[in-house]
Amino acid sequence: MTSLSEEISGKLNIYKIDYAEYTKCLIRRREIVLDGRPEEKIRQLFLYFLVNQSGLFPNKIDIRVESDNHDIELYKTAENGYFKPYSPPLMIVEVKREEENLRNHEKQIERYLKQSCSEIGILYNYHQIIAYIKKDGVFMSNTLNNLEDITPLIFQSSNKLDKNLLEFEKAVNGSFDSFVYLVNKYGKYKLNRIVFRLKGEQLPIVGSFFKFQENKLYYNIYVQDVEKQQSCDLQDFEKLVSITY
Numbered sequence: 001m002t003s004l005s006e007e008i009s010g011k012l013n014i015y016k017i018d019y020a021e022y023t024k025c026l027i028r029r030r031e032i033v034l035d036g037r038p039e040e041k042i043r044q045l046f047l048y049f050l051v052n053q054s055g056l057f058p059n060k061i062d063i064r065v066e067s068d069n070h071d072i073e074l075y076k077t078a079e080n081g082y083f084k085p086y087s088p089p090l091m092i093v094e095v096k097r098e099e100e101n102l103r104n105h106e107k108q109i110e111r112y113l114k115q116s117c118s119e120i121g122i123l124y125n126y127h128q129i130i131a132y133i134k135k136d137g138v139f140m141s142n143t144l145n146n147l148e149d150i151t152p153l154i155f156q157s158s159n160k161l162d163k164n165l166l167e168f169e170k171a172v173n174g175s176f177d178s179f180v181y182l183v184n185k186y187g188k189y190k191l192n193r194i195v196f197r198l199k200g201e202q203l204p205i206v207g208s209f210f211k212f213q214e215n216k217l218y219y220n221i222y223v224q225d226v227e228k229q230q231s232c233d234l235q236d237f238e239k240l241v242s243i244t245y
Contacts, residue, residue, distance in 0.1 A: 004098050004126050008041055011048045026051045027065045038097040042126050043071055046095060049147045050074075056154060061090065070112055071095050076158045082242040083168040085186045088117040090157040091150075096125040106132070110139050120157050122150065171240035179240050183210040186243050187219075195241040198232055204241050205230075 008014065012023045014034065021034040026047045034041055047065070050072075051057050062075040072093035078084045092112050096102060102123040109121040109132055119134040129144040131153060144150065164185070170178035179196070186192045187210035197204050207219035207230070218231045 004041070004045075007045060007126075011052075012041075012044055025065065027063050039071075039095050042095040042098065042124065045126065046072065046093060046124055046147070049150075053147070054151055054154075056151065060158065061154060064089075068116065070116075074154060079165060080168065082172075082244070083165055084245055085164075085192045085243045086245040088119075090118070090154055091120045091122060092116060092118050093122040093124060096123065098126045100125050102128055102130050106130075106141065113139060120153055168240065168243065174239045176234065176237050179237060180212065182240065182243060190220075191245065193242070193244050195243075197238040197241060198236045199238045200236075201238075 002010075014021055014023050016022070017031075022031050023034055023044060024030065025032050025044065032040060032044075034044075043065070047063065050061070050063055054061075057063060058077060060077055062077050064073040064075065065071070067073045070089075070092050072095070073089040074091040074093070075087065076090055092109065094105065094109050094112070096105060102125055105123055109123055113119070113121045113132065113134070121132040121139070123130045123132070129147065129149070131142045131144055131150070132139045133142065133153070134140075164182070167175075167178040167181050171182055183194065187194045187208065190208040192208075193206060194208065194210070195204050195206050205219075205221065207221055209218075209220040209229075211218050212234075215234050216231045217234055217237070218229060220227050220229050222228075
């Protein structure tokens, strides 16, 4: 069985500066010291798998490191630049030193998942991988055999977002039902910037706080930094332009 030190030396580009070991992070693209940081070594091995072996990066997933106090966050790569609403991470990964008992950190990963509304979490210490998957409102744990088992979990989570992209494409082509679906999902608050067009109007409208009432669509716009509520008849909707965070 390959040891951690052997795998690190075989996969990572490690060099010394003033007797200290360094490597360049595959995501942050900056030098990081490895001496005295056992968890960083584990993280770099996990990133190596994602970048060089999973076949997912960069076309399928976006990787963030040390984001919101999480060791690693995975997001679905946007397939359409006009549809980039806020979405929770596909997966949150917490790495631990190799001798650490991962079961001692179950509450930590579950807390992170709940706070971020993410449905899949991973605890990893090089020797063991535990996945936490939300099912019926409860996180169920499952020990994985190897890092390759993570790939189908990422696909499972990303497929849910594909449906929303299809609805976006329909709304761009004028589907009012798809527009309603997306507005109810992404437009209830000011979190996302939703741009749409009304029939007979030359300029698109940027709105937030959408709601439907009887045959009217109500939404807020900003005019010279002043928020105002506007409304239009449902039949005046022409098409959706974009939804971005």
